[in-house]
Amino acid sequence: MVLFSGVRSGRIVLGFCLLLLTACGDSSPIPIGLSVGWSGPAADMGREVRDGVSLAIEMVNAEGGIHGRPLELLVRDDGNTPESARQADRELIDAGAVVIIGHITSSQSLAAVDQANESKVLMLSPTTSTNKLSGQDDYFLRINESISNQSVAMAKHAFEKLGARNVAIVYDFSNRAFTEDYGNHFKKQFADLGGRISSELSYESSTDPAFLRLENELQKQPHDLVLILAPALDAARLSQQIRKLGDDALLMTSVWSTSSDLITTGGQSVEGLVSSSAFNRNSTNPEYVAFKQAFEKRFNYEANFAGVMSYEATSIIIDSMRNLGKGALNDERLSTLLRNEILRQSEFQGVQGLIVFDQYGDVQRKICIVEVRNGSFVALEE
Numbered sequence: 001m002v003l004f005s006g007v008r009s010g011r012i013v014l015g016f017c018l019l020l021l022t023a024c025g026d027s028s029p030i031p032i033g034l035s036v037g038w039s040g041p042a043a044d045m046g047r048e049v050r051d052g053v054s055l056a057i058e059m060v061n062a063e064g065g066i067h068g069r070p071l072e073l074l075v076r077d078d079g080n081t082p083e084s085a086r087q088a089d090r091e092l093i094d095a096g097a098v099v100i101i102g103h104i105t106s107s108q109s110l111a112a113v114d115q116a117n118e119s120k121v122l123m124l125s126p127t128t129s130t131n132k133l134s135g136q137d138d139y140f141l142r143i144n145e146s147i148s149n150q151s152v153a154m155a156k157h158a159f160e161k162l163g164a165r166n167v168a169i170v171y172d173f174s175n176r177a178f179t180e181d182y183g184n185h186f187k188k189q190f191a192d193l194g195g196r197i198s199s200e201l202s203y204e205s206s207t208d209p210a211f212l213r214l215e216n217e218l219q220k221q222p223h224d225l226v227l228i229l230a231p232a233l234d235a236a237r238l239s240q241q242i243r244k245l246g247d248d249a250l251l252m253t254s255v256w257s258t259s260s261d262l263i264t265t266g267g268q269s270v271e272g273l274v275s276s277s278a279f280n281r282n283s284t285n286p287e288y289v290a291f292k293q294a295f296e297k298r299f300n301y302e303a304n305f306a307g308v309m310s311y312e313a314t315s316i317i318i319d320s321m322r323n324l325g326k327g328a329l330n331d332e333r334l335s336t337l338l339r340n341e342i343l344r345q346s347e348f349q350g351v352q353g354l355i356v357f358d359q360y361g362d363v364q365r366k367i368c369i370v371e372v373r374n375g376s377f378v379a380l381e382e
Helices: 002-024 043-062 082-094 106-119 147-161 173-193 211-218 232-244 260-270 286-299 305-324 334-345
Strands: 030-036 071-077 099-101 122-125 140-142 166-172 196-203 225-229 250-253 274-277 347-350 353-356 368-373 376-379
Touching: 030 043, 030 082, 030 305, 043 071, 043 232, 043 286, 043 305, 071 082, 082 099, 082 106, 099 305, 106 122, 106 140, 106 173, 122 305, 122 334, 140 334, 147 173, 147 225, 147 250, 147 274, 147 368, 166 173, 166 211, 173 196, 173 225, 196 211, 211 232, 225 232, 232 250, 232 260, 260 368, 286 305, 305 334, 305 347
Parallel strands: 030 071, 030 099, 099 122, 122 140, 166 196, 166 225, 225 250, 250 274
Antiparallel strands: 274 368, 347 353, 368 376
């Protein structure tokens, strides 16, 4: 009986040791969620965000992952609607995603943030910039500059550098949380400088863009500049319509439009168009040059702001997971720990300089004014 008892005890101890070894050598993947739109006029941004995230994940996995565990990317289409965004995030949360990278538009982020807060799952957006999500102690963080600084910089550039005095604004209200917010800050700054808003027109890209109708409406009021707050494809098509009708007004867009689709679709119509960005594609920063080469080698096209910022967002998640340590990766509160670690560390090296989070997960970045010249975005010296 004693011998039997000893054997049984030895087996129990051995089994326990094996369990410990298995736990210590856990190599299961860590699920990372990505929630972006794959259809409609903003689909180009969705593709670019996916590629930026994928590049960062592929690179860290090639190095052995996070403390021996690979990252697994789970992708969902947010459908560019509030309902689809919430559904996509719900699926990712149910699948165990410890963080959701997204959304790319302000309206979808605004629609989904309550669900992220309730589930205590970190949402880190590479591109959302609405002020409606600023200054809140929640599970939403972002690495893009808020709208207010971007729109104020553009209003000053329009008045002081371009000499504009009468501005017409066109809004895509399918992303109203961004476009209306941007327009309001632009209008106030432009009026304070002595400018005038001659007309304001809106449409929804998800239904009927009707660019000819918009341009006919624009012609009813005098203007020397048209500010187009819309995705790249729509901005390009409206610019073409403006030029077809002989309207030689200056053209301006927001960062939302600064993807390759603006230039490839707009062609000569968008030459001279001016926009803003927290990304300088002419940067010679070594980190950016290395990223640019790696991205182009992997995907065969040049990354714009969405690709850069999604890569940076993923890199911040990776750095923070490493800092948390191996044991934290199995903690059921990992998403909360990750959020707190990002806010605690606050400063991260981006590919074009430091990214500094405030206590609410908002950032400030240097605004770059860009102009389309000879089929390329060129950064202007301010």
